[in-house]
Amino acid sequence: MSGASRDMAIDKARDILAEVSRVVALTGAGISTDSGIPDFRGPQGVWTRDPNAEKLSDIRYYISDEHIRRKVWQDRLHSPVWQAAPNAGHKALVSLEMQGKLDTLVTQNIDGLHQLAGSDPSRIIEIHGTMREAVCMSCGARSPMQEILARVERGDGDPHCEQLIDGRACGGIIDAATISFGQNLVEEDIRRAENAVRMTDVLLAVGTSLAVYPAAGLVPIARSNGAAVIIVNGAPTEMDDLAEVVVLGSISDVLPLIVEGS
Numbered sequence: 001m002s003g004a005s006r007d008m009a010i011d012k013a014r015d016i017l018a019e020v021s022r023v024v025a026l027t028g029a030g031i032s033t034d035s036g037i038p039d040f041r042g043p044q045g046v047w048t049r050d051p052n053a054e055k056l057s058d059i060r061y062y063i064s065d066e067h068i069r070r071k072v073w074q075d076r077l078h079s080p081v082w083q084a085a086p087n088a089g090h091k092a093l094v095s096l097e098m099q100g101k102l103d104t105l106v107t108q109n110i111d112g113l114h115q116l117a118g119s120d121p122s123r124i125i126e127i128h129g130t131m132r133e134a135v136c137m138s139c140g141a142r143s144p145m146q147e148i149l150a151r152v153e154r155g156d157g158d159p160h161c162e163q164l165i166d167g168r169a170c171g172g173i174i175d176a177a178t179i180s181f182g183q184n185l186v187e188e189d190i191r192r193a194e195n196a197v198r199m200t201d202v203l204l205a206v207g208t209s210l211a212v213y214p215a216a217g218l219v220p221i222a223r224s225n226g227a228a229v230i231i232v233n234g235a236p237t238e239m240d241d242l243a244e245v246v247v248l249g250s251i252s253d254v255l256p257l258i259v260e261g262s
């Protein structure tokens with residue numbers, strides 16, 4: 001996209017946002033890459049470069065193989081997420097919320113950066129869960145991820161649940177509160193996201209290739225309910241044909257320009 005056509009696309013997106021009162025944002029990995037968190041599925045993604053890496057996020061291997069779990073816990077301990085700060089893209093969505101326009105923020109990200117940026121947690125739907133919480137796969141007990149990582153750091157390489165049940169530790173396998181390959185999304189979260197999209201004036205899709213369902217399916221739902229679709233991404237997406245306007249570029253550069261003064 002040339003500089004001139006990008007400027008025109010930014011203006012058009014800004015004009016659309018200026019005229020509406022209700023926006024649903026859908027964000028994907030692309031909004032967090034400028035915070036130093038790699039996009040696992042993108043062209044330079046870890047999974048793209050190392051197909052075996054995908055095993056590490058498949059729930060079946062995680063449950064059955066202690067070595068996989070130990071490797072995953074080390075990866076979690078050293079994840080770039082713990083050092084990452086929200087960038088101008090996350091902050092632009094906070095600003096849209098301050099303008100009273102952002103109704104719901106649906107995110108495919110598990111990094112929790114929208115909350116850190118200051119987005120209202122009650123408006124956020126994390127359809128792939130969050131890596132800031134841990135959950136026991138047996139009893140369902142939840143705890144802050146940092147508490148479990150502290151145990152890993154102290155040498156417990158495959159931590160198990162310490163929740164007391166009838167006076168005995170549960171002992172279940174602990175996982176991040178995220179949706180892995182082989183696991184279903186939370187039905188209630190999807191329904192809530194779809195309902196928000198049915199009521200919205202604009203669906204603003206940011207940093208997602210719109211190739212993974214059901215998140216990608218929110219675009220046709222928006223269209224069939226008369227909402228305008230704005231796509232902001234670093235590369236073309238699967239749904240560009242359904243968009244009113246597509247802005248290609250660095251998200252932390254262009255999103256503040258689109259939201260500013262709308």
Ligand SMILES: [Zn+2]
Pocket residue numbers: 136137138139140141161162163170171172
């Ligand atoms: Zn448990």
